[in-house]
Amino acid sequence: MADQTPSGESLLFLTDEQVRKGIEAMFFAYRGFTVDPDRILEGMDYGRAHHRAIHFIRRSPGTTVSNLLAILGVTKQSLNRVLRTLVEDGLVEARVGRRDKRERHLYLTPKGQDLERELSDAQRARMRAAYRAAGPQAVAGFRQVLEAMMDPELRRQYHGLKESGA
Amino acid sequence: MADQTPSGESLLFLTDEQVRKGIEAMFFAYRGFTVDPDRILEGMDYGRAHHRAIHFIRRSPGTTVSNLLAILGVTKQSLNRVLRTLVEDGLVEARVGRRDKRERHLYLTPKGQDLERELSDAQRARMRAAYRAAGPQAVAGFRQVLEAMMDPELRRQYHGLKESGA
């Protein structure tokens, strides 16, 4: 069918219906994207919000609370609830800043790292499987479109992470 | 780099860190994906759940509640609350099935169609912009990867929609 491989200038001719398919693909794919971590977390007292916090603390060890706030795009009250339980349960350590004692620098404890690994192993496994099925060229396109979908501010955040990456 | 050869096995050299980038891209992009409809709905008494219901009713007019349930992946009690407000507000009509009186067949009223159009115009505009920025090949890859990320059951749903499409 014409809409399977929109090649060249045909993009301008994508019908609304074809764009809707993309929207639906995004919806269903995101469910697949979250289902593995969700399954692991259910039963523990944690949810998707905890996963997100853990993910980005691992990503940028020593990040501050307000930094995390900006990345996650939630209120501090909301994040605080999540962070408090993670600290209480010994998954996250919040060290008072040395240069600026108002800041709390966040780190995963070994226990936190264990859970992070379990969650991200599952999520990466699915991602790799999808990548393998779709092929390298498709992966490049996937990344390009996702990046173009982001709000400019979020794209900045995203690129900031790239640099700070291990 | 990994994307030199368009053949499958180069994928095996993607580092965990590169796969994580894809995960983060998905996270940030999904926020962009939902932000426009969210903005339109805020202030009205509706949320993302209403948007999803409206979207899929437009997509498959006359669909039943349990059909919608399967697509959205929520409990019928959860969907029912959303549906009830939409029916009360005159955006959705629920006709009792003629063949099977237990069923409710769902349709958008003209008023519901108006809101649907407003929401999907905004969402499609962003999607088109992203597609245009990324180019046709990228779009094809995007779709391929998304599809590969879905759970088999969801992929079936997704393809089911394709057929029933206008």
Next chain:
DNA sequence: TTGGAAAGTCAACAAGGCTGACGTAACTTC
């Protein structure tokens, strides 16, 4: 004809968003 399954509704609860107000410590500026 009766018993089970399917469709839908009502009630109550939980997670995780939100706003607003306030407190405290630490840094910065005048």
Next chain:
DNA sequence: GAAGTTACGTCAGCCTTGTTGACTTTCCAA
């Protein structure tokens, strides 16, 4: 050194949207 600002935590209360449990109505098949 006083005053203002920033970073963080917390209490209280609200909303949306998910959940489970219990129920009615309707259909179908043994």
